[in-house]
Amino acid sequence: MRDHPDAVDRAAAAWVVRLDATPDDAALLDAIDRWCAEDPRHPGALLRARAVWSSVDARDVARERPALVTRRRALVAGGVAAAAAAAVGALWLGAPGDTGFRTSVGERRIARLEDGSTIVLNTATAARVRLTAEERAIALDDGEAWFAVAHDRARPFVVSAGDVRVRAVGTAFAVRRYVGRTEVTVTEGRVRVWSVAAPERFVTLDAGKHAVVADRTGTAETIVSDTRPDVTLAWRKGELVLDGMTLGDAAAEFNRYNTRQLSVEAPLADRRIVGWFRTDDIDGFARSAAAMTGARIERDGRYLRVVE
Incomplete structure (x- = not known):
């Protein structure tokens, strides 16, 4: 008898939780391969679980560990579908x-x-x-x-x-x-x-x-x-990782995610910047960019400018 779809999703979520803890465990990888071969629904369920897992907010790890545990338990206890709906x-x-x-x-x-x-x-x-x-x-x-x-x-x-x-x-x-x-x-x-x-x-x-x-x-x-x-795909967790990107390009990236818009004065646009930011923290990015480049911030309603 085939497992109920909810049971399949819960099993897939459990595999992903274990894989996150020990990603290089060869025995675990073999066990997952065997589970995927047991039922044609299993590979798709595993992919869905991994997609949901990738959307778990990494900020929870550093700042809200109990919230992260609660959300990760929800993946296993409530099934991948419910967790996905709640998360994003x-x-x-x-x-x-x-x-x-x-x-x-x-x-x-x-x-x-x-x-x-x-x-x-x-x-x-x-x-x-x-x-x-x-x-x-x-x-x-x-x-x-x-x-x-x-x-x-x-x-x-x-x-x-x-x-x-x-x-x-x-x-x-x-x-x-x-x-x-x-x-x-x-x-x-x-x-x-x-x-x-x-x-x-x-x-x-x-x-x-x-x-x-x-x-x-x-x-x-x-x-x-x-x-x-x-x-490059940190956006799946609501993050932007800047690793030597120019300030002009970084501002354009932040503008994709925010109704408030940021511009950079031309002499500063080619300056390189590094850092980890939330996609919705355009003010925090502007402050960091100004601090790194010795610039200042001008505010005008919905617009921010980083200027010399």
Whole structure:
């Protein structure tokens, strides 16, 4: 007899809790592999659990340990679905066909697809999903999302971002859409990336790799680089990790997450800055930036300026 879906989700959450504590335990990894092979629902449940786990606020570790324990217990006791809804306002996608969903500025959401895949949407993101017998197609119209793809060789998982296409079967990766180009970061497995402008040219990205693909030229000029997903995808926990980013670029990043907007005076824009910040702490970032560069802050209603 097959387990009840809630029992499957609770078991997946328990595996993820143990894996977080001992990520290099070979025996545990083997046990998880065996559990995934027992039932076709198990791999998808594990991916959903990992997506929810990645959204647990790292600030709780440093400042609110009891809150973190309570939320982590909720993952196991109440099931992944309930924890996701409580943590980040999950958007449930139950039926196949076209389904649209979006996030507002500063909002993150978890979307569970009917095939068992999970999408974590970043700020100001709009996407559409179509699930058919032949393909799982996601159109990322704007913004950024991380995809944990349930394994299904019969139905490729293809994300469209402008003219760029990213194809996977069972893996995890992030896609960020810009005007005229797309960034792809792979956290697990492998994906194929190409542009409709030149579909015969493609690049294959493994876990830990990052690429920027232009709509116009496709992969002809793409440079594949190493990346640290814990840094580049820190937004899944509501964080921004700045590791030598210019002050101008950092301000642009903060503006994605806040209705209050920050600008930087031109002479300061190329200064390098490091630090860890909450995405919603634009005032804290402005104060730190001013302190690091010897600048000052000007305030005008919804606007902040860092000036010499």
